[in-house]
Amino acid sequence: MESTRRGMGELLTDPDPDKAREFFRTQKKRAAVPKVTTVKEAVSRFVHDRDYLAIGGFGANRVPVAVCHEIVRQRRRNLGFLGHTSTHDFQILAAGEVFDRCDVAYVVGLEARGLSPNARRYLESGRVKCTENSNYGLALRIKAAAMGVPFLPGRSMMGTGTFDRSPCIQSTCPFTGQTLTLHPAIYPDVAAIHVHEADPLGNCRVRGISVADFELARASKRLIITCERLVSTDVIRQDPTATVIPFYLVDAVCEVPYGSYPGCMAYEYFSDEEHLREWLNAEKDPERLKAFLDRNIFGVADFNEYLALNGGVARMAHLRRKELLVQAAQE
Amino acid sequence: MAAYTVTEMMICAAARILEDGATVAVGTGVPCAAAMLAQKTHAPNLVILFEAGGVSPILPEMPISVGDSRTIFKAAMASGMAEVMETCQRGMVDYCFLGGAQIDMFGNLNSTIIGPYEKPTVRLPGSGGANDFASFAWRTMVITPQDKRRFTNTMDFVTSPGFLKGGRSREEAGLPRGTGPYRVITNMAIMDFEPESRRMRVVSLHPGVTFDDVQASCGFELLRAGSLDVTPSPDAPTLGILRDEVDKYRYVIGK
Numbered sequence: 001m002e003s004t005r006r007g008m009g010e011l012l013t014d015p016d017p018d019k020a021r022e023f024f025r026t027q028k029k030r031a032a033v034p035k036v037t038t039v040k041e042a043v044s045r046f047v048h049d050r051d052y053l054a055i056g057g058f059g060a061n062r063v064p065v066a067v068c069h070e071i072v073r074q075r076r077r078n079l080g081f082l083g084h085t086s087t088h089d090f091q092i093l094a095a096g097e098v099f100d101r102c103d104v105a106y107v108v109g110l111e112a113r114g115l116s117p118n119a120r121r122y123l124e125s126g127r128v129k130c131t132e133n134s135n136y137g138l139a140l141r142i143k144a145a146a147m148g149v150p151f152l153p154g155r156s157m158m159g160t161g162t163f164d165r166s167p168c169i170q171s172t173c174p175f176t177g178q179t180l181t182l183h184p185a186i187y188p189d190v191a192a193i194h195v196h197e198a199d200p201l202g203n204c205r206v207r208g209i210s211v212a213d214f215e216l217a218r219a220s221k222r223l224i225i226t227c228e229r230l231v232s233t234d235v236i237r238q239d240p241t242a243t244v245i246p247f248y249l250v251d252a253v254c255e256v257p258y259g260s261y262p263g264c265m266a267y268e269y270f271s272d273e274e275h276l277r278e279w280l281n282a283e284k285d286p287e288r289l290k291a292f293l294d295r296n297i298f299g300v301a302d303f304n305e306y307l308a309l310n311g312g313v314a315r316m317a318h319l320r321r322k323e324l325l326v327q328a329a330q331e
Numbered sequence: 332m333a334a335y336t337v338t339e340m341m342i343c344a345a346a347r348i349l350e351d352g353a354t355v356a357v358g359t360g361v362p363c364a365a366a367m368l369a370q371k372t373h374a375p376n377l378v379i380l381f382e383a384g385g386v387s388p389i390l391p392e393m394p395i396s397v398g399d400s401r402t403i404f405k406a407a408m409a410s411g412m413a414e415v416m417e418t419c420q421r422g423m424v425d426y427c428f429l430g431g432a433q434i435d436m437f438g439n440l441n442s443t444i445i446g447p448y449e450k451p452t453v454r455l456p457g458s459g460g461a462n463d464f465a466s467f468a469w470r471t472m473v474i475t476p477q478d479k480r481r482f483t484n485t486m487d488f489v490t491s492p493g494f495l496k497g498g499r500s501r502e503e504a505g506l507p508r509g510t511g512p513y514r515v516i517t518n519m520a521i522m523d524f525e526p527e528s529r530r531m532r533v534v535s536l537h538p539g540v541t542f543d544d545v546q547a548s549c550g551f552e553l554l555r556a557g558s559l560d561v562t563p564s565p566d567a568p569t570l571g572i573l574r575d576e577v578d579k580y581r582y583v584i585g586k
Contacts, residue, residue, distance in 0.1 A: 058398030159504030179505025209384030
């Protein structure tokens with residue numbers, strides 16, 4: 001294909017599929033062995049300074065919050081980040097100042113809840129190198145990696161600043177002569193995805209929307225799964241149609257009930273809007289934010305302590321009712 | 332005549348445009364309220380799509396996120412980002428709804444930054460799915476309050492494509508044929524785009540508003556349709572549905 005135009009955004013990851021193949025051949029353990037561990041151990045082993053990180057889910061929906069907290073608690077630094085509609089996860093990671101470069105499609109905002117004052121300050125400080133992308137563009141970049149190809153074409157972004165600040169290339173289709181935007185593959189060093197059920201080997205089941213997680217699981221060099229419930233491998237093998245992420249993609253499995261809190265988990269519990277508002281309010285003043293983080297992240301040993309601090313079982317039961325009673329009206 | 336707010340006026344005006352059986356991609360807030368209102372009034376077979384994967388839900392209440400579990404309530408399918416965007420890219424989505432911090436006379440939108448890119452005054456979320464929807468949907472609808480700062484000639488950033496530089500420039504840039512901004516619905520008026528220049532043109536004034544009022548709240552020169560309609564006021568039954576069923580917690584109309 002003839003290259004016609006190049007975005008000026010920097011490539012933050014290497015799109016070369018042969019290098020990824022080499023990694024998957026030599027360094028990805030594909031054995032069907034139990035991988036159950038703690039979030040603390042998983043982050044310690046699989047998330048390193050300077051890694052390029054991706055977080056599954058959709059901002060505050062089915063998002064692995066415990067992993068985000070642990071990355072902050074362990075004070076990872078100089079990460080790259082995949083900002084594919086990243087809202088509460090971005091808020092947590094920006095508060096920990098763990099990344100210094102970011103492929104942006106949607107960050108800083110929390111949709112209808114407003115903008116994160118601290119994430120804004122962090123990006124406006126000039127300390128984070130950004131590229132611009134669209135959500136579909138990033139979905140294609142992840143999908144390209146999952147397919148093992150260096151790029152995928154799409155028909156958006158032409159003529160805009162989003163393209164100009166992207167690492168994409170515009171080219172002419174060799175079949176039709178139409179203009180295409182070529183989105184380079186992203187192979188994240190590590191990704192974390194929260195699911196409904198997983199077995200100890202890492203076979204996963206997800207209900208509700210998938211966002212780009214099935215592709216992300218396949219694109220990532222290392223993958224941490226957190227799950228609402230562990231189930232036995234027998235359960236998985238009785239209904240293989242339900243498996244959406246197979247064991248050989250997974251490096252760690254952590255059972256984290258209410259693991260998307262304060263976000264929503266479809267068919268399990270709804271988002272805790274009051275706690276999300278508390279986060280946003282605390283961010284208005286850096287001193288208050290520091291106290292908030294000390295209390296909720298640095299001052300607790302793990303995610304269970306964080307849940308206990310914010311209403312514990314009674315609060316979770318309330319959010320569960322909020323989700324299930326609306327869904328029950330569907331029956 | 333029933334009393335109503337400008338937000339209610341914008342929602343009702345947008346809902347009226349959505350015909351039964353149409354496919355529409357929406358975000359949260361005012362666009363979602365418009366789609367829900369249409370679904371509960373004249374367009375029960377409206378197909379609503381959310382970019383995170385929700386396809387054809389029957390919304391029980393306003394979602395807070397385009398990925399929360401309300402977006403798959405009684406849905407036909409819970410899918411993913413690529414599925415929904417590719418449905419748009421294939422040409423199967425009639426409408427999308429967008430907003431932005433800035434819009435120009437060709438309907439280009441900015442939701443990325445205010446100020447220079449390298450050192451922004453305000454960092455906004457970025458495209459999200461907006462650039463894709465604006466590229467792929469047959470008709471892009473923009474709902475936004477208007478003032479001189481938001482409706483501007485000097486865009487700090489073009490996040491999502493309107494008619495780019497006007498004329499044929501959108502097609503020449505390679506965006507899919509026959510797509511582009513369709514209506515802009517503000518607190519004062521409804522605009523379309525003049526077919527040759529692709530410049531924004533006032534076609535309907537909300538009750539009590541003059542063309543000069545609209546021009547005075549706009550940072551660029553607006554075109555004026557040959558005959559200007561008056562946007563119908565929302566009727567009492569429609570307002571009742573909006574307040575009691577669509578947005579009973581006043582997430583959108585309460586603001």
